[in-house]
Amino acid sequence: MAKPKADVPYGTLDLLVLRTLETMGPMHGFGIARRIEQVSESLVHLNQGSIYPALLRLQQKGWIATKWGTSENGRRAKFYSLTRKGKQQLHVQVKNWERATALVSRFLEEPS
Amino acid sequence: MTPRSVLARLLALFRPRRLDRELDAEIQTHIEMAVEENLRAGMTPQEARQMAARRFGPAEPMKEEYRDTRGIPIIEGVLRDFRFAIRSLRRSPGFAAIAVLTLTIGIGAATSTAAFFYEMVLRPFPYQAPEELVMVWTTIPDQGIGQDGSSYLNIQDWKERNRSFSGLALVSRDESETLLGGERPVPVRVARVSENLFPVQRCSVEPS
Numbered sequence: 509m510a511k512p513k514a515d516v517p518y519g520t521l522d523l524l525v526l527r528t529l530e531t532m533g534p535m536h537g538f539g540i541a542r543r544i545e546q547v548s549e550s551l552v553h554l555n556q557g558s559i560y561p562a563l564l565r566l567q568q569k570g571w572i573a574t575k576w577g578t579s580e581n582g583r584r585a586k587f588y589s590l591t592r593k594g595k596q597q598l599h600v601q602v603k604n605w606e607r608a609t610a611l612v613s614r615f616l617e618e619p620s
Numbered sequence: 621m622t623p624r625s626v627l628a629r630l631l632a633l634f635r636p637r638r639l640d641r642e643l644d645a646e647i648q649t650h651i652e653m654a655v656e657e658n659l660r661a662g663m664t665p666q667e668a669r670q671m672a673a674r675r676f677g678p679a680e681p682m683k684e685e686y687r688d689t690r691g692i693p694i695i696e697g698v699l700r701d702f703r704f705a706i707r708s709l710r711r712s713p714g715f716a717a718i719a720v721l722t723l724t725i726g727i728g729a730a731t732s733t734a735a736f737f738y739e740m741v742l743r744p745f746p747y748q749a750p751e752e753l754v755m756v757w758t759t760i761p762d763q764g765i766g767q768d769g770s771s772y773l774n775i776q777d778w779k780e781r782n783r784s785f786s787g788l789a790l791v792s793r794d795e796s797e798t799l800l801g802g803e804r805p806v807p808v809r810v811a812r813v814s815e816n817l818f819p820v821q822r823c824s825v826e827p828s
Contacts, residue, residue, distance in 0.1 A: 537646060538653040555677025556650065560643065561685045568625035568689070581656065585649050586642075 516552050521562045523605060526590065526598040529572060534589035536579060537563065563588055571597050632690045633699075643686060651676060748822040756788070769793055787820040789813065 516524070528543050529535060535543070540563075541556035548554075566572045571594030579585040590598070632639055651672050658668035687696075709716040747753060757767040758774065769792075770778075779788050792812040799806045 536649070536653075538650045541650075542657075555682070556654070556675050557647070557677045557679055557682040560646065560682060561689050564686055564689050568628050570624050579649070579653070581653070583649055583652065584645075585653075586646050 516554055516558075520605075521559065522566060523598075523601050525559060525562055525566065526571065526594060526601065529588060529590040530595065530598055534575070534577075534587045536577075536585035536587050538585075540588065566594065569597075570594070629690065629692050633692060633695060636687075636691065636696075639690060640683075640687075643683065647676070647679060746824045748824060753821060754785075787816055789817040789820040791817065 524544050525540055528540050528547075532539070532543060537559060538556070541554065541559050544559075545552070545554055545556075563572065563574075567574060567588075571591060572588050573591050575587050575589070576584060577587045651669075654672035654675060655665075655668045658671050659665065663671060709719070744750065756770070756778070758770040759766055760768065775788070775790060782788060790813060795810050795812070796807055797810050799808045
């Protein structure tokens with residue numbers, strides 16, 4: 509490995525999953541994991557398996573829905589999609605995230 | 621927790637195996653898709669499988685987290701312990717028998733002691749005001765007689781001069797008779813009483 513990869517920042521996986529489903533539409537677990545890796549250009553080290561507990565949590569909150577379907581290669585796979593509530597929540601989460609990062613960068617930009 | 625997630629967790633308690641199978645199937649599909657992608661990228665089948673497993677990460681801790689999220693850990697823990705206990709007992713029937721016997725005797729002894737204690741100490745008498753009832757005896761200290769019966773004339777005097785109690789009833793001391801007429805004679809304890817005994821006692825049980 510060329511350079512050490514950071515872990516997915518704590519608490520951001522849910523956000524990445526929601527955002528992926530918003531841009532890509534219904535996807536199966538593998539697709540979501542690969543998409544997150546591609547968008548992050550492999551800067552981030554993601555245990556692909558760790559998205560499943562995240563998907564379950566989001567499902568329990570009613571932010572995403574599941575449906576068994578057939579993958580592009582004819583495999584039976586569980587597809588996840590954003591619900592209306594999930595879409596609203598995604599915007600709330602994005603706002604929160606922006607506020608949090610803005611706060612941190614203010615401190616970092618302060619000349620020492 | 622939203623009501624919806626509570627419901628999901630409760631439902632999960634009743635079909636853990638089916639949900640486990642569903643997750644396993646999902647993981648399997650995931651790995652197969654990853655292997656396929658790796659093969660297309662030109663890896664050997666072995667490399668492709670290894671890479672897919674490594675990228676997936678440790679599966680067991682993930683499943684554990686998944687199960688905890690899915691159900692209600694406390695209840696599941698209790699159920700698991702219960703099943704484990706049943707299995708262990710089945711493996712050693714001798715121990716199980718002794719355990720059951722010990723419990724049986726223990727519970728039996730405790731129950732009968734408690735029942736006896738209740739009958740003798742706790743159970744209220746069937747009188748409307750048991751605290752107002754007293755027993756009157758004759759005592760003759762000179763002769764060392766503490767509690768003795770009284771003569772009918774004494775009782776007549778007490779009845780006349782009584783100002784503290786609403787009534788005075790009589791009960792003879794322990795006597796026994798033999799009850800005939802059934803299959804065999806039965807000894808019974810009897811007492812002769814005055815006709816006002818039950819009204820004076822304000823007894824809620826009718827004599828049978």
